[in-house]
Amino acid sequence: MNDETAYFEHGADIGVIGRGATVETAFVEAARAMFAIMAEPGEVDESLSVALEFEEADVEFALVAWLNRLLAEARLQGAVFSRFELARDGAHYRGRAFGCKWNASIARGTEVKGATLTALSVKQDEKGWEARCIVDV
Amino acid sequence: MDITRFKALNETCWTLPKVQGETRAEVQLYADRELLAEMDDKVAEQILNVARLPGIVGPAMAMPDAHWGYGFPIGGVAAFDADQGGIISAGGVGFDISCGIRCLRTNLNAIDLASKAVQLADSLYRNIPAGVGQEGEIKLSTSQIDDIMLQGADWALARGYGVDEDLQYIEERGCVKGADPGQVSDLAKKRQRGEMGTLGSGNHYLEVQVVEKIFDPACAEAFGLHEGQIVVSIHCGSRGLGHQIGTDYLVSLAKAAGRLGIDLPDRELACAPINSPEGQAYLGAMNAAINCALANRQILTHLTREVFARILPEARLETLFDVSHNTCKLESHEVGGKKRWLYVHRKGATRAFAPEHPQLPERYRHAGQPVIIGGSMGTGSYVLAGLPGNPAYASASHGAGRSMSRNAALKRWRGRELIDELAGRGILIRTRSMRGAAEEAPGAYKDVDRVAEATEKAGLAKRVAFLRPKVCVKG
Numbered sequence: 001m002n003d004e005t006a007y008f009e010h011g012a013d014i015g016v017i018g019r020g021a022t023v024e025t026a027f028v029e030a031a032r033a034m035f036a037i038m039a040e041p042g043e044v045d046e047s048l049s050v051a052l053e054f055e056e057a058d059v060e061f062a063l064v065a066w067l068n069r070l071l072a073e074a075r076l077q078g079a080v081f082s083r084f085e086l087a088r089d090g091a092h093y094r095g096r097a098f099g100c101k102w103n104a105s106i107a108r109g110t111e112v113k114g115a116t117l118t119a120l121s122v123k124q125d126e127k128g129w130e131a132r133c134i135v136d137v
Numbered sequence: 138m139d140i141t142r143f144k145a146l147n148e149t150c151w152t153l154p155k156v157q158g159e160t161r162a163e164v165q166l167y168a169d170r171e172l173l174a175e176m177d178d179k180v181a182e183q184i185l186n187v188a189r190l191p192g193i194v195g196p197a198m199a200m201p202d203a204h205w206g207y208g209f210p211i212g213g214v215a216a217f218d219a220d221q222g223g224i225i226s227a228g229g230v231g232f233d234i235s236c237g238i239r240c241l242r243t244n245l246n247a248i249d250l251a252s253k254a255v256q257l258a259d260s261l262y263r264n265i266p267a268g269v270g271q272e273g274e275i276k277l278s279t280s281q282i283d284d285i286m287l288q289g290a291d292w293a294l295a296r297g298y299g300v301d302e303d304l305q306y307i308e309e310r311g312c313v314k315g316a317d318p319g320q321v322s323d324l325a326k327k328r329q330r331g332e333m334g335t336l337g338s339g340n341h342y343l344e345v346q347v348v349e350k351i352f353d354p355a356c357a358e359a360f361g362l363h364e365g366q367i368v369v370s371i372h373c374g375s376r377g378l379g380h381q382i383g384t385d386y387l388v389s390l391a392k393a394a395g396r397l398g399i400d401l402p403d404r405e406l407a408c409a410p411i412n413s414p415e416g417q418a419y420l421g422a423m424n425a426a427i428n429c430a431l432a433n434r435q436i437l438t439h440l441t442r443e444v445f446a447r448i449l450p451e452a453r454l455e456t457l458f459d460v461s462h463n464t465c466k467l468e469s470h471e472v473g474g475k476k477r478w479l480y481v482h483r484k485g486a487t488r489a490f491a492p493e494h495p496q497l498p499e500r501y502r503h504a505g506q507p508v509i510i511g512g513s514m515g516t517g518s519y520v521l522a523g524l525p526g527n528p529a530y531a532s533a534s535h536g537a538g539r540s541m542s543r544n545a546a547l548k549r550w551r552g553r554e555l556i557d558e559l560a561g562r563g564i565l566i567r568t569r570s571m572r573g574a575a576e577e578a579p580g581a582y583k584d585v586d587r588v589a590e591a592t593e594k595a596g597l598a599k600r601v602a603f604l605r606p607k608v609c610v611k612g
Contacts, residue, residue, distance in 0.1 A: 011177045011205030012539045038269050061388055068384045075328050075377050078272060102270030108570040110543070111269035111338030111612070113232040113380045117391055117404040118207035134207055136232045137339045137543065137576075 192223025202538030236374030317421025328377030515579030
C-alpha cells in the first residue's frame with residue numbers, strides 16, 4: 001500500500017478509496033488501491049491486458065461490479081493488475097486492465113476475496129468524485 | 138464500545154434494551170465485560186440491523202470473538218423460519234462460504250517433531266499451495282466442478298484423497314444436501330478450476346500444534362487427545378468458487394430485496410425470503426459452495442498426510458473433526474418448548490452440537506461436538522465440546538477475533554521481524570507474504586484465552602484442550 005489516502009479503516013478488512021475528476025477515474029484509482037493490497041504496483045509489468053465490459057445503472061453497484069469483475073479476471077488469468085482504463089456510456093462500462101502473470105519476482109500481499117456493499121459510496125464534491133467500499137480479505 | 142447502554146442478563150450475556158416503539162428482535166452479545174468493551178461499536182450496530190430482518194426467530198446474537206464485519210458482524214448468529222417469511226442472507230454467510238477448520242490428531246508427540254520441525258515446515262510450505270496467486274496441481278473442468286459441488290468430500294475420497302474414516306468426522310459426513318450447481322455462475326466454476334487443494338490467503342493457515350493442556354480429560358479421551366500430542370489444523374474455505382457466489386448473490390439479492398418488499402437496514406444484509414425463487418437459488422448455490430469447501434479441506438488433508446509420510450513415516454493423521462463457520466444450515470431447535478426447523482446463519486461462528494445430538498459421530502456421542510477456536514499464529518487454539526442448553530442455537534466462537542485493523546497492524550509490525558521473533562519462541566512461520574504476516578500479527582487479535590473462557594462461561598461450549606502452534610504455513 002503506497003498511498004495511505006487510498007484506504008480507510010475497517011476492523012477486519014480494508015476500505016479502498018479512489019478519487020478523480022470523473023466517476024471513471026475514481027473507479028480506476030479504487031481498482032489500483034485494491035490490487036496494491038495484493039502486490040506492489042511497481043513490481044507488476046504490463047505483459048498482458050484484459051478487456052471487460054458490463055452494464056449497471058446504479059453507480060454504486062457499478063463500482064462493486066467493476067472491482068469484482070477485475071478480481072475474477074485476475075483469478076482466471078492467474079494474473080495481477082496494476083493499471084486500469086475505464087470508459088462509461090450511460091450504464092455501459094468498458095474497461096481494460098494491464099498486468100502480468102504472478103511470478104517469483106512479485107512479493108505477495110494479501111488476497112482480496114471480493115468488493116462488498118459495506119461503506120459503499122460514490123459521490124461528488126467540489127474536489128471531484130470519490131468512490132469507496134470495503135473489500136473482504 | 139460504550140457498554141453503559143447494555144443491560145447485563147448475566148456476567149457473560151448482554152442485551153440492548155429496546156426504545157419505545159422499536160420493532161426488532163432482541164439482541165444478545167455473549168462476552169465478559171472486558172471483551173464486550175473491546176468490541177467495536179459497529180458490532181452493536183450490525184447485530185441490531187440483523188435483529189430487524191424479517192422472520193427472525195429468537196434473538197440476533199454475537200459470540201465472544203465478535204468483531205466488525207460486513208452485513209452481519211463476524212461472530213454473528215441468527216435463525217429464521219422459512220414458513221414465517223424468514224430470509225436467507227448472502228451477507229449473513231459472507232464471501233468465504235463454508236470457511237472452516239479441519240483438525241487432525243496424530244500419533245506423534247512433541248519429542249517426535251523436535252528434530253524434524255524445520256524439515257516439516259519447509260516441506261509443508263512447498264507442498265501446500267498458499268497465498269495470493271498460488272494455484273494447485275489439480276486442474277479441473279467445469280463439469281468436474283459440478284461433481285464436486287454435488288458430492289463434497291466424497292468426490293475427493295473417490296479420487297484417493299483421504300480414507301473412508303475421514304467422512305465420519307466431517308459435518309454432514311462431508312456432503313450437504315440441496316446443492317444446485319445450476320444456480321452457480323459459469324464464472325464461479327471457472328474460478329475454481331485451479332483452486333482445489335489450495336489454502337488461500339488472509340487469516341487462513343495450516344498449523345502443526347502441540348496439545349499443551351487438557352481441561353476436560355473425559356472429552357479429551359473421546360476426542361483422542363492427550364498432552365504433548367501433535368495435532369494439525371487446516372483453516373480455509375471454498376476459495377474462488379465461494380468468493381464468486383458471494384459476489385454474484387450479494388448484488389442480486391441486494392437488488393431483489395426492494396422488489397420483494399424487504400427494507401434492508403444495510404445493503405450488505407442482502408437477502409430474500411427463503412421460500413422465494415431468489416432465496417432458493419442462493420440456498421442451492423451456497424450449499425454447492427459448502428460441498429466445494431469440504432472437498433477442498435479433504436484434499437488439503439491428503440496433501441498434509443503425504444508430507445508427514447515423507448518426513449515422519451511413522452505418523453498417522455486421523456480426522457478429529459471438520460467444522461465450518463460461515464454457513465446457513467437448516468436445523469431443528471427447540472424454541473419456546475417446541476421443535477422448529479430454522480435456517481441458522483453462522484457468520485464467523487461454529488456449530489456446537491450438545492452430547493447425544495443425532496448428527497454426532499458415535500465416538501463423540503457422549504462428549505459433544507468438537508468445536509475449534511482457531512488461534513493467531515503466535516498464541517494458540519482451543520478444542521472445545523458442545524454443551525447441553527447452549528443458548529445460541531448450538532453456536533460458539535470460531536477464533537480469537539481481530540482487535541486491530543489490518544492497516545493498524547501494518548503500521549505496527551514488520552512481517553520479517555515478526556517471523557523472526559516467533560521463531561525465537563519456537564514457532565516456525567512459512568509464508569510468501571511479509572505483508573500478510575504483519576497483518577496477521579498475534580497482537581492484532583483478541584486474547585484467545587479470554588475468548589475461550591468466556592465461551593465456556595456463557596455455556597456455549599466447554600474447553601477440552603489448548604493447542605500451542607509449532608509450525609504455521611500462512612496464506
